[in-house]
Amino acid sequence: MKTTEWFACFSFGKHDILIPRSTILECRFGGRSGSDASENPGLPAVASLDDILNRAFGIGVPEGSECLLIMKGGRGYTVSTRAVPAAEEIPLIEFRPVSGITASLLLKSGIIAFRFLKDRIQYAVDMEKLVEKAGAGK
Amino acid sequence: MSGDLYAKIQQNQKTPETAFSEEKTVTWLVFSAGKDTFALEPGQVQEIVRNTELYPLPFVPPYIKGVLNRHGDPYAVIDIASFFGHEDLSENLFLILNDGNDIALRISEIREFYTTGEAGLQKLSDAVQSDFFLRSGQIQQYNGFCSQCDRDNR
Numbered sequence: 001m002k003t004t005e006w007f008a009c010f011s012f013g014k015h016d017i018l019i020p021r022s023t024i025l026e027c028r029f030g031g032r033s034g035s036d037a038s039e040n041p042g043l044p045a046v047a048s049l050d051d052i053l054n055r056a057f058g059i060g061v062p063e064g065s066e067c068l069l070i071m072k073g074g075r076g077y078t079v080s081t082r083a084v085p086a087a088e089e090i091p092l093i094e095f096r097p098v099s100g101i102t103a104s105l106l107l108k109s110g111i112i113a114f115r116f117l118k119d120r121i122q123y124a125v126d127m128e129k130l131v132e133k134a135g136a137g138k
Numbered sequence: 139m140s141g142d143l144y145a146k147i148q149q150n151q152k153t154p155e156t157a158f159s160e161e162k163t164v165t166w167l168v169f170s171a172g173k174d175t176f177a178l179e180p181g182q183v184q185e186i187v188r189n190t191e192l193y194p195l196p197f198v199p200p201y202i203k204g205v206l207n208r209h210g211d212p213y214a215v216i217d218i219a220s221f222f223g224h225e226d227l228s229e230n231l232f233l234i235l236n237d238g239n240d241i242a243l244r245i246s247e248i249r250e251f252y253t254t255g256e257a258g259l260q261k262l263s264d265a266v267q268s269d270f271f272l273r274s275g276q277i278q279q280y281n282g283f284c285s286q287c288d289r290d291n292r
Binding site: 114 | 198207
């Protein structure tokens with residue numbers, strides 16, 4: 001049984017967003033801006049992770065180089081962010097899922113589980129649901 | 139004859155037992171959230187936590203104020219004043235519930251442990267708020283409304 005998982009980790013202040021590596025098709029660094037990418041017929045529609053988190057958490061937009069994540073999935077889409085990316089292999093036992101009605105609520109919002117570090121929190125997310133929710137909120 | 143006497147003795151044995159049987163009492167943890175007063179059975183509360191950091195959650199209802207970290211476990215924080223349409227609470231005091239839903243209630247103040255008889259509480263089956271409360275009662279010293287949150291959160 002698989003006991004660890006690789007994640008793409010993006011830090012936003014005290015909050016880290018962890019995207020399962022298995023859901024990412026390709027990662028491009030220093031690419032064009034999201035709007036340019038969306039106009040490129042070779043790339044699926046772009047969702048800005050920075051804008052989503054700014055709206056959801058009120059987190060300031062980072063100022064690093066742009067990173068484009070081309071996601072797997074039926075509809076296909078690209079996630080853009082200026083947060084500094086890192087790859088982390090994390091034992092699954094270190095994550096804390098929630099249960100009951102809280103779990104059903106958070107899973108709908110794209111939050112799969114949490115991992116608390118010393119003074120920060122890591123959110124393992126389902127990007128597709130997070131993007132869907134962000135779209136529904138527009 | 140001896141049978142009658144035996145029956146009378148038996149009845150007399152039962153009479154004092156009935157006379158001294160006490161009304162069932164229930165102890166409540168009474169707390170306030172804004173202007174309202176609520177009560178929970180203490181067994182429904184796992185822990186009372188003060189001054190802990192809240193981490194935000196995306197795209198959740200406005201009465202969910204984030205998640206708190208208790209010994210590495212996450213609990214979604216519900217502001218019950220906000221839930222009932224009142225102003226958000228500013229206090230950093232939480233009741234972590236023991237109901238398997240990983241929920242903490244944001245509250246204003248712990249009042250006391252209050253013991254009352256079952257007769258002192260009225261069922262709220264036909265009341266508007268019966269989706270959230272089971273019973274109501276008056277706690278004279280607070281002149282307030284005391285309710286039991288529905289543990290099934292119907």
